[in-house]
Amino acid sequence: xxxxxxxxxxxxxxxxxxxxxxxxxxxxxxxxxxxxxxxxxxxxxxxxxxxxxxxxxxxxxxxxxxxxxxxxxxxxxxxxxxxxxxxxxxxxxxxxxxxxxxxxxxxx
Amino acid sequence: xxxxxxxxxxxxxxxxxxxxxxxxxxxxxxxxxxxxxxxxxxxxxxxxxxxxxxxxxxxxxxxxxxxxxxxxxxxxxxxxxxxxxxxxxxxxxxxxxxxxxxxxxxxxxxxxxxxxxxxxxx
Numbered sequence: 001x002x003x004x005x006x007x008x009x010x011x012x013x014x015x016x017x018x019x020x021x022x023x024x025x026x027x028x029x030x031x032x033x034x035x036x037x038x039x040x041x042x043x044x045x046x047x048x049x050x051x052x053x054x055x056x057x058x059x060x061x062x063x064x065x066x067x068x069x070x071x072x073x074x075x076x077x078x079x080x081x082x083x084x085x086x087x088x089x090x091x092x093x094x095x096x097x098x099x100x101x102x103x104x105x106x107x108x
Numbered sequence: 109x110x111x112x113x114x115x116x117x118x119x120x121x122x123x124x125x126x127x128x129x130x131x132x133x134x135x136x137x138x139x140x141x142x143x144x145x146x147x148x149x150x151x152x153x154x155x156x157x158x159x160x161x162x163x164x165x166x167x168x169x170x171x172x173x174x175x176x177x178x179x180x181x182x183x184x185x186x187x188x189x190x191x192x193x194x195x196x197x198x199x200x201x202x203x204x205x206x207x208x209x210x211x212x213x214x215x216x217x218x219x220x221x222x223x224x225x226x227x228x229x230x
Contacts, residue, residue: 001170035216037153044220045145045153050208056218088153092215095167097143097155 002027004089004100012108019076021103023089028069033092036065036074039102040085048087049074081107110134110219112204117224124194124228130187130204130221138162138182141207143217144189146200146226156202157189161211172198194228201225 003026013019023034031052037045047056049065052072062077076083084107089100116128128144143158157168157178166178177190187204202224205217 033215037217039153044203044222045217046220047208047216047218050214050216050218056208056216090153090155090216092213096169097158097215099153099155102152 001096002029002091002093002098004091004098006087006089006100006103008103009101010104010106012106013079014108015079015081017079019074019079019083019105021074021076021087021089021105023067023072023074023100025070025072025091029072029091029093031068034065034067034072035090035092036063037088037090038083038085039088045088076105079105112206112219112221114202114204114221114224117202117226119227119229120194121230122195122228125190125192126194126226128189128191128202128204128224128226130189132185132187132206135206135219137180137185139211141209141213142180142187143205143207144178144187145203145205145217145220146198147203147223148197148200151200154200158207159187160213191226194226196228199226199228 007022034052036049039045053065086102113131144156159178175193179188204221206219208214208216208218
Protein backbone atom coordinates (compact mmCIF):
# COMPACT_ATOMS: atom_id res chain seq x y z
CA UNK A 1 0.00 0.00 0.00
CA UNK A 2 1.26 3.45 -0.91
CA UNK A 3 1.34 5.80 2.07
CA UNK A 4 0.86 9.51 1.42
CA UNK A 5 2.33 11.95 3.95
CA UNK A 6 1.14 15.55 3.83
CA UNK A 7 2.98 18.51 5.26
CA UNK A 8 2.60 20.67 7.12
CA UNK A 9 -0.17 19.34 9.33
CA UNK A 10 -1.45 22.87 9.85
CA UNK A 11 -0.67 25.96 7.81
CA UNK A 12 -1.51 29.41 9.18
CA UNK A 13 -1.69 32.15 6.58
CA UNK A 14 -3.55 35.36 5.82
CA UNK A 15 -5.89 36.09 2.90
CA UNK A 16 -3.92 37.22 -0.12
CA UNK A 17 -0.88 35.09 0.77
CA UNK A 18 0.39 32.11 -1.19
CA UNK A 19 -0.12 28.61 0.18
CA UNK A 20 2.10 25.64 -0.66
CA UNK A 21 0.96 22.19 0.47
CA UNK A 22 3.11 19.09 0.10
CA UNK A 23 2.24 15.44 -0.45
CA UNK A 24 4.98 12.81 -0.38
CA UNK A 25 4.41 9.19 -1.38
CA UNK A 26 6.15 6.14 0.07
CA UNK A 27 6.75 4.91 -3.49
CA UNK A 28 6.36 6.32 -6.94
CA UNK A 29 2.84 7.34 -7.96
CA UNK A 30 1.69 7.70 -11.53
CA UNK A 31 0.98 11.38 -12.10
CA UNK A 32 -2.20 10.34 -13.88
CA UNK A 33 -3.58 9.13 -10.58
CA UNK A 34 -2.76 11.87 -8.08
CA UNK A 35 -5.60 14.11 -6.93
CA UNK A 36 -6.25 16.89 -4.43
CA UNK A 37 -9.47 17.64 -2.51
CA UNK A 38 -10.77 20.44 -0.34
CA UNK A 39 -13.09 19.71 2.57
CA UNK A 40 -14.95 22.21 4.72
CA UNK A 41 -16.60 21.31 8.05
CA UNK A 42 -19.80 19.34 7.61
CA UNK A 43 -19.33 19.03 3.86
CA UNK A 44 -18.25 16.32 1.48
CA UNK A 45 -14.83 16.67 -0.13
CA UNK A 46 -14.57 18.60 -3.39
CA UNK A 47 -12.22 17.56 -6.18
CA UNK A 48 -9.74 20.33 -7.00
CA UNK A 49 -6.96 18.71 -9.02
CA UNK A 50 -6.65 15.38 -10.85
CA UNK A 51 -3.82 13.92 -12.87
CA UNK A 52 -1.46 15.88 -10.57
CA UNK A 53 -2.00 19.16 -12.43
CA UNK A 54 -5.41 19.33 -14.13
CA UNK A 55 -8.05 21.51 -12.50
CA UNK A 56 -11.46 19.97 -12.04
CA UNK A 57 -14.52 21.64 -13.49
CA UNK A 58 -15.30 25.00 -11.91
CA UNK A 59 -12.09 25.24 -9.87
CA UNK A 60 -10.52 28.74 -9.91
CA UNK A 61 -7.14 29.14 -11.54
CA UNK A 62 -5.54 30.25 -8.27
CA UNK A 63 -5.39 26.50 -7.50
CA UNK A 64 -2.59 24.62 -9.23
CA UNK A 65 -0.97 21.23 -8.84
CA UNK A 66 2.48 20.00 -9.74
CA UNK A 67 4.94 17.23 -9.11
CA UNK A 68 5.82 13.72 -10.14
CA UNK A 69 7.17 10.46 -8.76
CA UNK A 70 6.94 10.75 -4.99
CA UNK A 71 6.63 14.51 -4.46
CA UNK A 72 3.54 16.53 -5.28
CA UNK A 73 2.46 20.06 -4.45
CA UNK A 74 -0.80 21.98 -4.31
CA UNK A 75 -0.38 25.74 -4.60
CA UNK A 76 -3.00 28.37 -3.93
CA UNK A 77 -1.61 31.56 -5.41
CA UNK A 78 -3.65 34.16 -3.49
CA UNK A 79 -5.75 32.93 -0.61
CA UNK A 80 -9.39 33.90 -0.52
CA UNK A 81 -11.43 33.68 2.73
CA UNK A 82 -13.30 30.64 1.37
CA UNK A 83 -10.06 28.70 0.83
CA UNK A 84 -9.50 28.03 4.52
CA UNK A 85 -10.30 24.35 4.89
CA UNK A 86 -8.67 20.92 5.07
CA UNK A 87 -6.88 19.62 1.98
CA UNK A 88 -6.23 15.98 1.12
CA UNK A 89 -4.08 14.38 -1.53
CA UNK A 90 -5.11 10.99 -2.88
CA UNK A 91 -3.58 8.37 -5.17
CA UNK A 92 -4.87 5.41 -7.10
CA UNK A 93 -2.67 2.45 -7.94
CA UNK A 94 -2.67 -1.35 -7.98
CA UNK A 95 -6.45 -1.43 -7.56
CA UNK A 96 -6.21 0.53 -4.32
CA UNK A 97 -6.82 4.10 -3.25
CA UNK A 98 -5.14 5.93 -0.39
CA UNK A 99 -5.48 9.43 1.02
CA UNK A 100 -3.01 11.59 2.86
CA UNK A 101 -3.83 12.56 6.43
CA UNK A 102 -4.72 16.11 5.43
CA UNK A 103 -3.38 19.65 5.84
CA UNK A 104 -5.51 22.14 7.70
CA UNK A 105 -5.23 25.62 6.21
CA UNK A 106 -6.25 28.13 8.87
CA UNK A 107 -6.52 31.88 9.02
CA UNK A 108 -3.59 33.55 10.73
CA UNK B 109 -28.51 17.96 -11.61
CA UNK B 110 -25.83 15.35 -11.02
CA UNK B 111 -26.44 13.94 -7.57
CA UNK B 112 -25.65 11.10 -5.19
CA UNK B 113 -27.81 10.51 -2.12
CA UNK B 114 -26.82 8.01 0.55
CA UNK B 115 -29.15 6.35 3.01
CA UNK B 116 -29.21 3.45 5.46
CA UNK B 117 -26.89 4.67 8.18
CA UNK B 118 -27.68 4.41 11.86
CA UNK B 119 -26.73 2.92 15.20
CA UNK B 120 -25.80 -0.76 15.25
CA UNK B 121 -24.27 -3.02 17.86
CA UNK B 122 -20.82 -4.54 17.45
CA UNK B 123 -21.09 -7.68 15.35
CA UNK B 124 -24.22 -6.40 13.65
CA UNK B 125 -25.01 -5.66 10.01
CA UNK B 126 -26.12 -2.66 8.00
CA UNK B 127 -26.78 -2.02 4.33
CA UNK B 128 -26.03 1.37 2.86
CA UNK B 129 -27.60 2.61 -0.37
CA UNK B 130 -26.62 5.39 -2.74
CA UNK B 131 -29.11 6.70 -5.30
CA UNK B 132 -27.59 8.31 -8.37
CA UNK B 133 -29.30 10.80 -10.66
CA UNK B 134 -28.47 13.24 -13.41
CA UNK B 135 -25.87 11.09 -15.16
CA UNK B 136 -25.46 7.70 -16.85
CA UNK B 137 -24.74 5.66 -13.73
CA UNK B 138 -23.83 2.51 -15.65
CA UNK B 139 -20.88 4.29 -17.32
CA UNK B 140 -18.85 4.99 -14.19
CA UNK B 141 -16.79 3.19 -11.60
CA UNK B 142 -18.20 3.93 -8.14
CA UNK B 143 -16.65 3.93 -4.68
CA UNK B 144 -17.43 4.13 -0.99
CA UNK B 145 -15.21 6.40 1.11
CA UNK B 146 -15.53 6.83 4.87
CA UNK B 147 -14.46 9.37 7.46
CA UNK B 148 -14.32 8.61 11.16
CA UNK B 149 -15.32 11.49 13.46
CA UNK B 150 -12.59 14.13 13.43
CA UNK B 151 -10.37 12.00 11.20
CA UNK B 152 -9.28 11.89 7.57
CA UNK B 153 -10.68 10.15 4.54
CA UNK B 154 -10.39 6.41 3.96
CA UNK B 155 -11.35 4.65 0.75
CA UNK B 156 -13.40 1.53 1.46
CA UNK B 157 -14.25 -0.17 -1.84
CA UNK B 158 -14.94 0.36 -5.51
CA UNK B 159 -16.83 -1.42 -8.28
CA UNK B 160 -16.57 -1.45 -12.04
CA UNK B 161 -19.41 -0.32 -14.28
CA UNK B 162 -20.79 -3.83 -14.83
CA UNK B 163 -19.93 -5.13 -11.35
CA UNK B 164 -17.33 -7.56 -12.71
CA UNK B 165 -14.48 -6.08 -10.65
CA UNK B 166 -14.59 -5.10 -6.99
CA UNK B 167 -11.77 -4.01 -4.71
CA UNK B 168 -11.61 -3.39 -0.98
CA UNK B 169 -9.34 -1.87 1.63
CA UNK B 170 -7.77 -4.65 3.70
CA UNK B 171 -9.58 -3.71 6.90
CA UNK B 172 -13.02 -4.54 5.45
CA UNK B 173 -12.20 -7.55 3.26
CA UNK B 174 -14.45 -10.48 4.09
CA UNK B 175 -16.87 -8.26 6.05
CA UNK B 176 -18.12 -5.66 3.53
CA UNK B 177 -19.56 -6.25 0.06
CA UNK B 178 -20.02 -3.57 -2.57
CA UNK B 179 -22.65 -4.04 -5.27
CA UNK B 180 -24.67 -2.05 -7.75
CA UNK B 181 -27.95 -2.22 -9.65
CA UNK B 182 -27.62 -0.23 -12.86
CA UNK B 183 -31.32 -0.62 -13.63
CA UNK B 184 -32.08 1.21 -10.39
CA UNK B 185 -29.12 3.63 -10.61
CA UNK B 186 -28.06 2.48 -7.18
CA UNK B 187 -24.89 1.56 -5.33
CA UNK B 188 -24.85 -0.53 -2.16
CA UNK B 189 -22.53 -1.45 0.69
CA UNK B 190 -23.43 -4.49 2.77
CA UNK B 191 -21.56 -4.27 6.06
CA UNK B 192 -21.36 -7.34 8.31
CA UNK B 193 -19.48 -8.09 11.53
CA UNK B 194 -19.32 -4.39 12.28
CA UNK B 195 -16.73 -3.08 14.71
CA UNK B 196 -16.41 0.12 16.69
CA UNK B 197 -13.67 1.24 14.32
CA UNK B 198 -16.15 1.17 11.43
CA UNK B 199 -17.91 4.16 12.97
CA UNK B 200 -17.78 6.90 10.34
CA UNK B 201 -19.60 8.98 7.80
CA UNK B 202 -19.84 6.90 4.65
CA UNK B 203 -19.78 8.71 1.31
CA UNK B 204 -20.49 7.28 -2.09
CA UNK B 205 -18.40 8.84 -4.81
CA UNK B 206 -18.25 8.73 -8.59
CA UNK B 207 -15.01 8.17 -10.45
CA UNK B 208 -14.06 11.03 -12.73
CA UNK B 209 -13.61 8.83 -15.79
CA UNK B 210 -16.38 8.15 -18.28
CA UNK B 211 -15.96 4.42 -18.97
CA UNK B 212 -12.30 4.68 -17.96
CA UNK B 213 -11.01 4.46 -14.40
CA UNK B 214 -9.36 7.78 -13.56
CA UNK B 215 -8.85 7.15 -9.87
CA UNK B 216 -10.27 10.49 -8.70
CA UNK B 217 -13.71 11.26 -7.34
CA UNK B 218 -15.58 14.17 -8.88
CA UNK B 219 -19.08 13.69 -7.45
CA UNK B 220 -19.77 12.92 -3.78
CA UNK B 221 -22.91 12.33 -1.80
CA UNK B 222 -23.65 14.15 1.45
CA UNK B 223 -22.75 11.07 3.49
CA UNK B 224 -24.59 8.81 5.91
CA UNK B 225 -23.45 8.26 9.50
CA UNK B 226 -22.80 4.76 10.79
CA UNK B 227 -22.27 4.34 14.52
CA UNK B 228 -21.18 0.98 15.92
CA UNK B 229 -21.71 0.92 19.66
CA UNK B 230 -23.35 -1.12 22.38
